[in-house]
Each structure stands twice: as structure tokens, then as C-alpha cells.
Amino acid sequence: QVQLVESGGGLVQAGGSLRLSCAASGRTFNSYAMGWFRQAPGKEREFVATISRSGGSTYYAGSVKGRFTISRDNAKNTVYLQMNSLKPEDAAVYYCAARTYNSGGSYYARDYDGWGQGTQVTVSS
Numbered sequence: 001q002v003q004l005v006e007s008g009g010g011l012v013q014a015g016g017s018l019r020l021s022c023a024a025s026g027r028t029f030n031s032y033a034m035g036w037f038r039q040a041p042g043k044e045r046e047f048v049a050t051i052s053r054s055g056g057s058t059y060y061a062g063s064v065k066g067r068f069t070i071s072r073d074n075a076k077n078t079v080y081l082q083m084n085s086l087k088p089e090d091a092a093v094y095y096c097a098a099r100t101y102n103s104g105g106s107y108y109a110r111d112y113d114g115w116g117q118g119t120q121v122t123v124s125s
Contacts, residue, residue, distance in 0.1 A: 002027045002098045002114035009094060009119030012086055016123075020081040022096030022116055030054070030074040033099040036081045037109055038092035038121075048094070049081060050105030059105055064090070088125045093118040 008020040022034070035050040049060045049070035058070050069082040079096060098114035099106060106112070 002032075002100055004096050004098060004114055004116035006094065006096050006116040006119040009121045011122045011124065014086060014088055014123055014125050016086050017082070017084045018086065018121060020083070020094055020096075020119060020121075022079045022081075024077045024079070024098060024114075027098070027100055027114075029077040031103065032101070033103055033105040034070075034072060034079040035097045035099065035105060035112060036070060036079075036094060037097060038090075038094045039118075040092040043092075045095070045109055047107045047109070050107065051079065052105050053103040057105060059107065061107075083121070086121075086123045088123045091121055091123045093120050 003026045006022045033052050036048040037045050039045040051058045051070045055072045067085045072079040095118045096116045097112035099112045
């Protein structure tokens with residue numbers, strides 16, 4: 001079983017940047033893929049980005065591609081989401097997720113079996 005703890009959320013002005021972190025424990029971190037999802041009030045949880053276990057493959061939602069970067073440090077058991085050029089529509093609770101039975105990433109929330117508690121990102125216009 002994996003435990004995930006996100007941090008780094010907060011309030012930022014449109015055009016600003018934030019870096020989210022997700023610390024993992026309980027499983028061998030470099031054996032599984034990770035992802036970031038987000039959920040805004042009244043909306044379904046949506047895919048943001050995913051990264052393979054080695055970090056060699058990354059995929060992004062179209063709405064964040066070119067602005068967000070997912071990365072991981074396997075020595076620190078941590079995955080990051082660097083968010084630049086933030087827009088008001090990026091405001092949401094951001095969740096990191098672990099796909100502990102597969103080394104490759106996925107766009108689908110159902111493919112992840114470990115979730116963090118979420119961290120709030122608020123973007124003011």
C-alpha cells in the first residue's frame with residue numbers, strides 16, 4: 001500500500017507559477033508510474049499529467065501542455081508538478097496518484113490505486 005502526501009498549493013495571481021510536490025512512501029517508488037489529476041467545484045476529476053516509473057515518458061492534458069511540467073526524483077520518492085502561466089481555469093484541488101501495478105502512466109483515474117489527500121490551488125484574475 002502506498003501513502004501519498006501533496007504540498008505546495010496556494011493562492012497565486014494569473015500568470016504566476018506554483019510547484020506542487022507529492023511525497024510517496026510504503027512501496028518501492030521507482031517501480032511504478034505517477035500522475036496528477038485535478039477537480040474543480042462542480043466538475044469531475046480530470047487528468048493533468050502522468051510520468052513513467054523512470055521519468056522517461058511523460059504525457060499531458062491538452063489544456064496544460066506547454067505550461068505544466070511533471071517530473072520525479074526517485075531518490076527522494078517525490079513527484080513534482082511545475083505549473084507556469086497559471087490561469088483562473090487552473091484553479092482546483094490537485095491530487096497525485098500512484099499506479100503501483102504498472103510502470104507506465106495512464107490518462108485514466110481508474111488505473112491508479114493510490115491517491116493523496118489533495119492540495120488546493122487558487123488562481124486570482
